[in-house]
Amino acid sequence: MDMSKPDRSMTRAHLIGGGIASLAAAAILIRDGDLPGQNITIYEELRRLGGSLDGSGDAEHGYVVRGGRMIESKYLCTYDLFDSIPTLDKKQTVTQEIFEWNRVMQTRSKSRLVRGRHKIDAPEFGLAERHILALEKLAMEPEALLGATSISDHFGDDFFQTNFWLMWCTTFAFQPWHSAAEFRRYLLRFTHMVQGFNELQGIMRTVYNQYDSLVLPLRRWLEERGVVFRMDCQVTDLGLSDDQDETVVYAIRCLRDGVADEIAVGPDDLVIATLGSMTEASSMGTMGEAPKMLGRRDGGAWALWEKVAKWRPELGSPAAFAGHVDESRWVSFTATMKDPLLFRKIMEFTGNVPGEGGLVTFADSAWLMSVVLPHQPHFIGQPEDVQVLWGYGLAVDKPGDFVKKPMADCSGRELMTELLGQFGFVDQAEAILQNSICLPCMMPFITSQFLRRKHGDRPAIRPEGYRNLAIVGQFCEQPDDVVFTVEYSVRSAMTAVYTLLDLKKEPPAVYKGQYDPRHLFAAFRALHDMA
Template sequence: MNKSDYADVTALTHQPRDEAIDFGHFYLVGGGIASLAAAAFLIRDADVPGCRITILEALGKAGGSLDGAGTPQDGYVVRGGRMLESKYLCTYDLFDSIPTLDGRSSVTKEIFDWNETIRTSSKARLVRNGQREDTPVYGLAETHLLTLGRLSLEPEALLGDSRISEHFQPDFFETNFWIMWCTTFAFQPWHSAAEFRRYLLRFAHMTPGFNQLHGIMRTVYNQYDSMVRPLRKWLDERGVEFRTGTQVVDLRYDESGELNRVAGIVCERGNGRTQIPVGEQDKVIVTLGSMTAGSSLGATNRAAVFDHDDSSGAWALWKTIAAGRSEFGHPSVFADHVDESRWLSFTATLHDPTLFRLIRDLTGNVPGEGGLITFPQSNWLASIVLPHQPHFIGQPKNVEVFWGYGLFVDRPGNFVARPMVECTGREIMTELLGHLHIEAQAQRILDDAICIPCLMPFVTSQFLPRKRGDRPQVVPEGWANLAFIGQFCELPNDVVFTVEYSVRSAQTAVYTLLGLNRAAPAVYKGQHDPYVVYGAASALRNH
């Protein structure tokens, strides 16, 4: 990340506007970052008045998976945080137009300025036996390198719906490279080889510093406070209507013309079902699926309980509208394999500084500087992040918050003889302290900590093996007024499980659906830069 990256981003936003056109009313289904971004692009780039945009959201507030809430007394919760880096051109294009909550700068400028001040440089990416490992070696054998090279060169179509594990020998999944890779991005061996390939190419420029997390960017606070709240405020000021507590359950169609149209939106609100008519000039933009659907919170003394009911209705809606319509994709590919897509995160709230002090002394990093700390010997393959404090707006100075997660939630712990999925927050903290080799102060830390587990059945559903057509096009062929956005539509070259993918889908939907003479910034392709390729290959071979 350097100053020229920010200059490139700001140049994107200063394009001449298209002439204002009467586009009708816009109904955006889902209140996550993709819908919020779509609303902003409609206003900024198409001159659509905010009062002609309605966002329909089943839950009580907007933000979707980019959430953050809580109090010092009851504990804070963030279900997760997506990685940012300097080549997220769509995200920074959007947020260069959005002021921070205090109005001092744009959100984009705040992010770049902040990451000039605190650059991620991990001195303890891996911790084994209570000891940190500086710049861990990747440990790749020649056979692993050859396979990585083949995957990078092989066309995605040839990979089909194969799994990563079908391309590597078992010993690859024991290397430091894989341990750091899978915990940074949340990949499992059974996930999509095609998506793994996309990640290899998309982040090739970050490979030389990957074992110290160089290039990873963070927001000042959690992403809800730093990104969602400013964007929501901007939309509110422009009159966008938010209908929370409104679950969309189906769409009605008019298929009498040359192109099919959405003619109605069926909603459930309270105990009643209603239908919103969609006029000739109106447009509908639907967020498909949800990686945080069915999330269940536990507590310090209570485990999270698996929630079979998706209260957002996101998966049920996609299954309903896709039945008999192959151009709408195949939701069951992503929704019906929760044993392969679930993991558990936890957020700890501390009023005693002991644990933060001990981790700082162990890692050599101050909070906010080190990024992800992974315990390779953990049966859960657990990792934690100590962000810069305060992590929440209004968080008291004597309160510290950190986040963590585990990938193998069905395995008994090393220090707690229960699967992670069955553990209370206190038991998760006990396991963590064991891996940190903290004994003398353990009781003091445990008595102070508020630790809230969060079980997410669909959190890596977008990584599940897929083939062409399983994810629909942003604007499906044959449809005049319908677009799909979020993590489960198809965007060539870019990678899911990122804010960038959601924002890119929104930008693509708005520009395509409205026929604007614009295009989203191209996906950065470092694999076409000889210096990037040489740097990545050298790092993989020599680390």
């Protein structure tokens, strides 16, 4: 036994939520905190781990990915974590696999935007000098002075017609009414990627969808170390006691298979909770039916946060994120095709092979529709004669250009019909539709983390005065990083573990390319459309 290390054999960790933040926290507790795996329990209300990093289905019934998070080379926490996790074949680490794969499959879009059924190779940003000055002013403005202002509070209407905005908003899923503070964080965080952004250069992919490539290897690593997974277990409340100057979690209240239960938490045990969820209350449609519109009562993530924060403002304000569904929802769709006709036509149209091009956005689309052809196979076990594509739209309440209905009300067949119309493949539509399964997904809270907010709406990872509680995921506060990323969740997990265990470690620092003159100069030239 290493006598220099504290004895954690009796310490137990309770991780609420089965998304990437909890999975990462479990791995870091074991790897860096020397906590025995069998002392860690993950509570998940669904029957599937991974949270928003999902991937499911089969060739017969159709594959589904609700969405995919962008990754890039400066996600230092993510790569630090997965450098300890072997791939499923155990030939290398997941991090090694990602970097090797992206040396082979480098993103370089030849049709980032489509106008009038014509692709635009390396579109100019089209920014006027006043737009660039407004971007620079926003980037230099202290976040505290922005308050709860929106992006549209800082830019005129013509800014939202530029190619720069069309590419930015569809890459990251921003809307004009979203938080100016979040937009500013993205401008700073990705300064090093502005050059080449019109071709999506620098964006990296996993070999398969992120569930197969990230979640499955991580879950197996945790299982091999004895981590306990309690599925179908919805945490409904935390028992909190205020003792002098400390607040302690002493119980976890939950529904296990629909039966109420209470789990005791010892004073030296740890609770790491994911509060809120951007994919909570997601609803799937079919080829013949549109997905239903659900709300925050159709799941446990928002209800838990509302319960624990009701009389405790230091635990944040869930209403700031869950109370504006009309500003945070959009629809994605996954199409499974048993005939290569559509893939072949899209490759001919775009000039990119699957996996190389990234998002193709139809700039004239009423739905602001985008689609991506990932490298095939996109799922482990996907048959060679089956192809999968993914797409989404940001303007779900407007009638389509070819299907005169709001996107939110459309079936899979109607979404595919609109997509084929945007590409100009109407003549082949029936042949393509006969061999396709398109499954739409309505996500009411998918961009809720971008909504206008004020200081304190997101709780600190370690709320002041709490002895054994940490908050992780997309709705905790990390001042230098950006939400809607795997990196944000993994960074929160590292911070939670290191501070709860009082380790003399810190997560890798956020990369700040905005302080590198080379990146600033390159961004300046790109914003001015200088070759």
